Amino acid sequence: MTPSSGGSESSSRNHGDGASDRRHESSRSHHSGSGGGSGRSHRHHHGSSSRRRKEQQKKRRKRIIVWSIVGVLALLVFCVVWVGVRGFLAVGELQAAVPLAKSAQQQVVAGDTKAAQQTADELAGHAASAASLTGDPIWRGAEVLPGIGPNLEVMRVVAASVDRIARDAVVPLATSAATIDLASFAPVDGRIDLQPMIDVQMPVHGARIAFDSADAALANVQDAQVIGPLADARYELTSLVDEAGATVIGLDNAVRLLPPMLGADGPRDTLLLFQNNAELRSTGGISGALANVHAEGGAVSMTRQASTRDFPKFTPPVIDLPADTKALWSDNTASYIQDVNFTPQFPLAATIAREMWRLQYGAEVQSVVAVDPVMLSYLLRATGPITLTTGEQLTSENAVQFLLSDVYEQYPVSQQDAIFADAAATAFRALTAGGLDTQALIEALAQAGTERRILVWNADASEQAVLAGTTLAGGLPESDAETQNFGVYLNDQTGSKMDSYLDVQVGAGTVTCRNDGLPNYEVVVKLTNTAPADAATSLPPYVTGGGVFGTPPGNIRTTVHVYSARGTYNLGVALNGEPTDSRPATDTGYEVSKVVSRLAPGESAEYRFGFLGGEAGEKFTATEATPLVSTPETLGVALSCESALW
Template sequence: MAVLAVLSFGAAGAWLAVRAQQARVAVEALKTDGKVLQSQLEAYDLVAAGQTLAQVREDAQRARGLTSDPVWGAASYVPVLGRDLYAARQVSAVMNDITQSARPLETALPKLRPTGTAGNQGQLDTAAIQDVAEAMPALSAAVSSGAVKVGEIDPGPLRPEVADGVSTLSSALESARGPFADAVPLLQQLPGMLGSDGQKTWIVLLQQDAEARGTGGLVGAFAELKTDQGRMVLSDAESRSALDRGPAIRSSVVPQNLREHYGKDLTEWAGFNASPHFPHTGELAAKGWNERTQQRADFVAGVDQNVVASMLAATGPVKVRGVTIDSSNAANFLSKGVYARWNNPQVVDAVTTELVQAVFGKFSSGEFSMPTLIKSLREPIRERRLLLWANDDEVQARLEQLSISGTIPGDPGPFAMTVINNGGGNKMDAYLQVDTKYDPGTCTNSARVGQIAVTLDNTAPKDGEGLPSYVNVRTDLIQRGFTGRATRDGSNRIVLDIYGPVGSSAVLTQLDGSTVIPVTGLDNNHPVWRLSVPIAAGQTRTVNVVMSTPVVEDDAGQIPVVLNQPMVKPATSSTEPLSACKTSSVVGG
């Protein structure tokens, strides 16, 4: 009996050794093909990626088969060696599950052609996009589940080569969880956005961040696009002056408290995007468009100079009135250069409109590189420079799961946002640097006392020296009867709105250390504290709001949400996690 046991154990050991060698070969093939797949996806070589994805699936399936037999399973409990075997088994199982979930992408990806051509007018295969969208939820779930399983493996006791593989896969899966989950809502709606179920009308607003508004900047020009069965056609492009001729926007589509805070600005195309909550802008734009044209706008998009630069990276340069505009100079051209070259506002509007026509015209004809577009838009999307609203409640609800919706979350919790609206009637916000520091503070019992500190730095040259008149003008002062140098000295007036946590109240507001009384409003449940802040060229001003906020249960350790408004000079912010609340009691006698 003992001899039989020894022979059996020896046979199992030999079998395991053979299997281990085979598994190592399979895992190496998996690693090699995985790197190839990653490079192909980064290069947006979708035809090759589909083929490689099938190979990766076969590699994972082979590795899974080699590590899932009973002998391997039993050996996983052997001291020391068992840890390596268990890790190999788990990793193989995870990769097998993920690649099986991704199997529909093997045929769908090659149909997403990476570059538009004039022959197909830039048409995208909406059926293939739908196939990808349908596969994504299962793939996202597999990635999340795999991340949990691999994360439970302690790499410490493993052999270096095994530990390295576990750590690498764990890191890759963890970093992929968010993007996969975030991609699902947008991918599910993308075929409809591209007109798979009938023609859609898009209104694209070009926001000039040099004259700040809540969602970015003053609308300088707009484009009307039509999408139908994956094709995009530019129907119209004009300067905002075409919209200014009326009719006025009926602001009744947004909440009463918003109308009370922002007033008549919401009825004008020059100020209707004063709130940073882009769904408000979308609703107002759609309502205004309907009143102007008697047509429905299915989607409203907001883009700024950085998005235009990203689009030019995909289309290549365009020439406008003898000036070559490309991805390297577009942001500066739209923020400063166009005003320095032409001092007539009407000409500036015309040039901006011609640039919009040239860029979107290239997209209509398919003269763009899809991989370059996807890569170059990542940063503008992260910075809330590309915003999207849908005139359909179900679609909009899905979009609001994503940052691209420009939504200001309306739920209780630690939150801060500094919002700049230009009050000087100029383009001086191109020189404004904004920094926000949110200190959630400490709490006792049911209240947390914290502070939002905002620093405003006007980096314009002293006395506005060298700035074009159109940029430098203080329209607000001229309207009040001022004349002379004071109306063009590099100064500005900032309408500053500080958004605080839901339910909070300001107990102290200071401007440069002196106590002031802010105008108080409400936007998407958030209290808003407003100050009008004059600022000279080269001056730095600080605003501090000390606030009391109701405690949200179990909020200790939570990282506050601090959002930055898109600006020419990117706004900065900082915060720290919430500390645990203290409880106290008062004993009276």
């Protein structure tokens, strides 16, 4: 039993061990097989995973690119919408703002200060909004885009310019006008209150700077190609800046210069030259009457009057003339008071007149002011009619006719100077007595200044510098990069008062026909003697000259000097389409061409003065001319290479 059991147990254990060994072996074998195959399976699994990662990376990159594109497009859409909406809103603000600027100006001049302030505040609100809408970084960034960019830039500049004008010009001026009555600028009982002028010097000068800044900004985008409505807005604003800016410049000059000239800093004497346009000189006419005006603390009085008959011929000339001036006009310019303004350079003419007055009366003036009868007629709009001691009543309508024509027919030569002096003194009293129409006075002075009928020179260099470049200074024409300016100056050679019958038309044009690109300029001057056919007998000898200086009675003999810019070249003159004798010259660097015209009653002559530009590129042409009884008509001059004379 025992051995049998033991054997069985042993057999069973051995059997179990064998099975276990086989399972273990199988397990090892399986494990070994798995392990052996594991290297190959692991490498296969690793390659598949790498491909999946690459595919996932590609998908991620695609998603990034897609979303980036979507983002950029969304940003562009946002920017377009942003700019478009803000641009639309800005247009509305500008359309509301620009007309208000002119309204505010008119209200200030009219003295409606309350309305001017309200308009100015409304303007400022619209302008500030337009500037804010067009001044953000997104807008500025969009300005680089082709096509739309220039439009955005112009809109931004227009908006910023309106904002600058509103903020620094219109609002301060409207505020100042509300605190100062414009009537305070007018004389009362021979005295002008200078403090109101002094009080507005800073806001007025600030307004001038604002307009200058706007003008410069608009000039920078003047040639940008933009859509029609925006081009119209740019033109409208540019016109407003030009017009209102000129008024502000004149006002700035006035409030800076008038206080010292009216004695704010001490006694001041000013020599008035009353130019007679019936006998032409370059700046207007002979100095038929003169007067000394004394000012002290705003109180003004006319202390001495004189006529040309009170002055001798000064020998030697009172100053040594520049060589160019002497060659053009002779020593007569510095020898006779009637001839001081042969030269078109008023500062020189004023210097000569000042020295003659000193030598004759022992008094040295600090300023010289030239005016003419046409300006007097403008001033009579503000004073109303004045009555002379002879009983004649002068009005704004009849003053020019009486002083430049009727007086010669109605009174002998011995009384004429007294009548001119009486007219000057009576007008001066009317201007200084009070009760003026202030708005009419401002408009009269502005019109006279624009037409060069009032010229001012100050011995003080700093005061004269204020006038530099203005029509009041009476300098030679200045050209710039855009404009070629010419001066047309007329001087009577008849020795008479026939120039009331001289009709003048002036124009200029340009054309480029040369391979080197230098432009040709032509200045056209058409003169006509409108005197009656029987002028030799129907007009008094004092008017016709009586032939004393070699011109037949009724004829008009005139020298015409045309000044061209520095750097140009004189090409000669044609008379009625044919070359004619002319005298080329220079004056302080300017090219000058001179002809002498003699016209019988009813006769006309057309002179064409040719000049070659000194640099390639055509410029806009403009002319300034001697102030006449009537403003010269402007001729349209259209040139072609076939029609040009040179």
